[in-house]
Amino acid sequence: xxxxxxxxxxxxxxxxxxxxxxxxxxxxxxxxxxxxxxxxxxxxxxxxxxxxxxxxxxxxxxxxxxxxxxxxxxxxxxxxxxxxxxxxxxxxxxxxxxxxxxxxxxxxxxxxxxxxxxxxxxxxxxxxxxxxxxxxxxxxxxxxxxxxxxxxxxxxxxxxxxxxxxxxxxxxxxxxxxxxxxxxxxxxxxxxxxxxxxxxxxxxxxxxxxxxxxxxxxxxxxxxxxxxxxxxxxxxxxxxxxxxxxxxxxxxxxxxxxxxxxxxxxxxxxxxxxxxxxxxxxxxxxxxxxxxxxxxxxxxxxxxxxxxxxxxxxxxxxxxxxxxxxxxxx
Amino acid sequence: xxxxxxxxxxxxxxxxxxxxxxxxxxxxxxxxxxxxxxxxxxxxxxxxxxxxxxxxxxxxxxxxxxxxxxxxxxxxxxxxxxxxxxxxxxxxxxxxxxxxxxxxxxxxxxxxxxxxxxxxxxxxxxxxxxxxxxxxxxxxxxxxxxxxxxxxxxxxxxxxxxxxxxxxxxxxxxxxxxxxxxxxxxxxxxxxxxxxxxxxxxxxxxxxxxxxxxxxxxxxxxxxxxxxxxxxxxxxxxxxxxxxxxxxxxxxxxxxxxxxxxxxxxxxxxxxxxxxxxxxxxxxxxxxxxxxxxxxxxxxxxxxxxxxxxxxxxxxxxxxxxxxxxxxxxxxxx
Numbered sequence: 044x045x046x047x048x049x050x051x052x053x054x055x056x057x058x059x060x061x062x063x064x065x066x067x068x069x070x071x072x073x074x075x076x077x078x079x080x081x082x083x084x085x086x087x088x089x090x091x092x093x094x095x096x097x098x099x100x101x102x103x104x105x106x107x108x109x110x111x112x113x114x115x116x117x118x119x120x121x122x123x124x125x126x127x128x129x130x131x132x133x134x135x136x137x138x139x140x141x142x143x144x145x146x147x148x149x150x151x152x153x154x155x156x157x158x159x160x161x162x163x164x165x166x167x168x169x170x171x172x173x174x175x176x177x178x179x180x181x182x183x184x185x186x187x188x189x190x191x192x193x194x195x196x197x198x199x200x201x202x203x204x205x206x207x208x209x210x211x212x213x214x215x216x217x218x219x220x221x222x223x224x225x226x227x228x229x230x231x232x233x234x235x236x237x238x239x240x241x242x243x244x245x246x247x248x249x250x251x252x253x254x255x256x257x258x259x260x261x262x263x264x265x266x267x268x269x270x271x272x273x274x275x276x277x278x279x280x281x282x283x284x285x286x287x288x289x290x291x292x293x294x295x296x297x298x299x300x301x302x303x304x305x306x307x308x309x310x311x312x313x314x315x316x317x318x319x320x321x322x323x324x325x326x327x328x329x330x331x332x333x334x335x336x337x338x339x340x341x342x343x344x345x346x347x348x349x350x351x352x353x354x355x356x357x358x359x360x361x362x363x364x365x366x367x368x369x370x371x372x373x
Numbered sequence: 374x375x376x377x378x379x380x381x382x383x384x385x386x387x388x389x390x391x392x393x394x395x396x397x398x399x400x401x402x403x404x405x406x407x408x409x410x411x412x413x414x415x416x417x418x419x420x421x422x423x424x425x426x427x428x429x430x431x432x433x434x435x436x437x438x439x440x441x442x443x444x445x446x447x448x449x450x451x452x453x454x455x456x457x458x459x460x461x462x463x464x465x466x467x468x469x470x471x472x473x474x475x476x477x478x479x480x481x482x483x484x485x486x487x488x489x490x491x492x493x494x495x496x497x498x499x500x501x502x503x504x505x506x507x508x509x510x511x512x513x514x515x516x517x518x519x520x521x522x523x524x525x526x527x528x529x530x531x532x533x534x535x536x537x538x539x540x541x542x543x544x545x546x547x548x549x550x551x552x553x554x555x556x557x558x559x560x561x562x563x564x565x566x567x568x569x570x571x572x573x574x575x576x577x578x579x580x581x582x583x584x585x586x587x588x589x590x591x592x593x594x595x596x597x598x599x600x601x602x603x604x605x606x607x608x609x610x611x612x613x614x615x616x617x618x619x620x621x622x623x624x625x626x627x628x629x630x631x632x633x634x635x636x637x638x639x640x641x642x643x644x645x646x647x648x649x650x651x652x653x654x655x656x657x658x659x660x661x662x663x664x665x666x667x668x669x670x671x672x673x674x675x676x677x678x679x680x681x682x683x684x685x686x687x688x689x690x691x692x693x694x695x696x697x698x699x700x701x702x703x704x705x706x707x
Contacts, residue, residue, distance in 0.1 A: 289491075
């Protein structure tokens with residue numbers, strides 16, 4: 044019950060955050076040089092529309108009238124937003140932004156989530172090993188691998204992987220999310236092809252953040268190993284496996300906060316990775332919408348990424364409460 | 374010892390330490406934290422280790438459990454304890470089983486000796502699983518009984534997390550962990566530091582009662598002479614990694630032989646009498662890096678210093694009846 048109330052509070056907080064970001068993007072678009080709304084209106088006029096037609100068309104695209112006051116436009120925009128109407132795309136004529144954005148989202152979410160989970164598991168495990176064996180050669184190799192990979196930006200990593208594994212050694216396919224001859228749907232060849240094509244982008248996501256997990260986990264494990272209760276566990280003769288569990292669970296705590304932050308970072312990185320591997324996800328959508336000055340689509344994509352990041356933060360927050368009893372409020 | 378029967382009647386075990394040397398390996402060199410220590414810890418007795426910081430009292434306790442951590446190293450010596458044999462020869466699984474089943478270690482109240490993420494009951498079950506307890510209910514019942522014995526609500530303690538307990542309760546929870554497997558030797562590290570006066574009294578009283586009820590061999594590490602006088606039956610005075618004096622508490626406190634022990638006793642302020650009567654011990658506590666390698670380690674702070682002290686390290690000679698003192702300036706037949 045208490046948890047439910049907390050969840051509701053957090054969701055309300057999250058909704059407020061979304062509202063603030065939506066407001067921000069709304070005014071940002073309005074304040075951009077060249078006034079895109081006015082520009083769209085003018086373009087329609089030059090195409091021979093009457094001012095009334097053009098104004099209506101703009102209203103459909105943006106959700107508000109071009110000649111209204113800024114405040115009235117804002118209220119209109121919010122009203123549309125509450126009804127999940129994000130307006131219509133300019134570049135894909137006649138298609139609602141919501142539809143485009145929602146069909147792009149699964150690509151991004153699948154890639155980002157598998158990337159995050161893969162890098163988290165890999166990095167945390169390697170971090171524990173690096174901490175336990177920190178005086179041996181293996182520990183040093185792991186630590187150095189972490190520092191090196193941590194230093195490589197995502198887009199460089201993606202390009203490097205694409206070059207090495209599709210051009211130098213053409214092991215993995217390139218340039219599409221699945222084999223062209225296959226019919227999308229719930230059939231084994233299609234899903235297999237999907238997974239096979241996803242290997243490189245997921246690895247790109249995973250490798251770019253693996254180093255961060257490794258280094259953070261390593262220092263966390265080292266500091267926990269110096270805690271009193273670890274010595275106590277040893278002097279009480281606890282089994283090594285139980286002791287390891289004590290250390291690991293305590294050491295992983297600070298990583299939950301970073302986990303949430305890293306999701307946001309990963310969504311940001313999707314702009315490069317989806318472009319390089321040609322996935323029609325949110326990142327790519329954002330890029331094309333910017334190129335095409337498709338402002339409604341741009342705000343829509345922004346908004347969805349924002350919601351994803353805020354939601355993942357809430358999830359991380361609740362995970363944290365679940366694992367750390369000290370955070371739970373009486 | 375028999376691991377499958379950890380609930381055999383608890384009877385204190387004696388400990389015989391011979392020629393124990395523990396060294397610390399640091400960037401500045403190798404320093405002896407304990408030098409050639411030979412000592413008998415009598416069964417079913419409360420023995421106190423007293424000395425300033427750096428005197429080696431905690432190192433000695435750790436060495437008794439063969440639990441010296443890097444950069445420390447047990448260089449030589451043997452430690453026999455009844456029912457186990459030479460503890461220093463144990464390693465791996467057999468050493469792990471001795472920790473908890475033969476030796477119970479109680480941490481300071483100020484230290485967080487419990488996993489902060491698990492309820493105390495769950496940690497007790499981990500302990501039971503580690504030591505092959507087949508019926509966890511017996512273990513929990515025993516723990517609950519111990520908690521009640523120490524004036525706490527057993528169920529509440531078992532369902533609590535560490536952060537939900539006060540310092541005194543944590544200390545007592547630590548005692549439960551040390552006793553629940555029926556350890557024969559219980560070592561308490563500064564059991565009263567970080568506790569207020571009333572809790573100190575309560576904890577000491579509990580230690581004394583449980584010690585008697587169970588016929589334990591208890592070791593208390595402390596720098597508090599008051600604790601010594603109150604509960605300890607035999608005192609071991611350590612200075613710079615050497616046992617300088619050992620004997621029954623009453624005799625040792627009333628007739629201290631070693632100038633260091635005298636200094637420690639004189640440094641205690643009395644409730645009756647002037648505060649100025651308490652004389653702080655001259656000089657600074659021993660530092661492993663600056664301890665002289667030849668002669669007596671205490672000579673720079675000593676009132677009985679004579680030429681031989683610069684050259685020869687004093688040997689232990691009998692004192693206090695069945696005790697010992699290590700000083701050139703003391704005549705054993707006084």
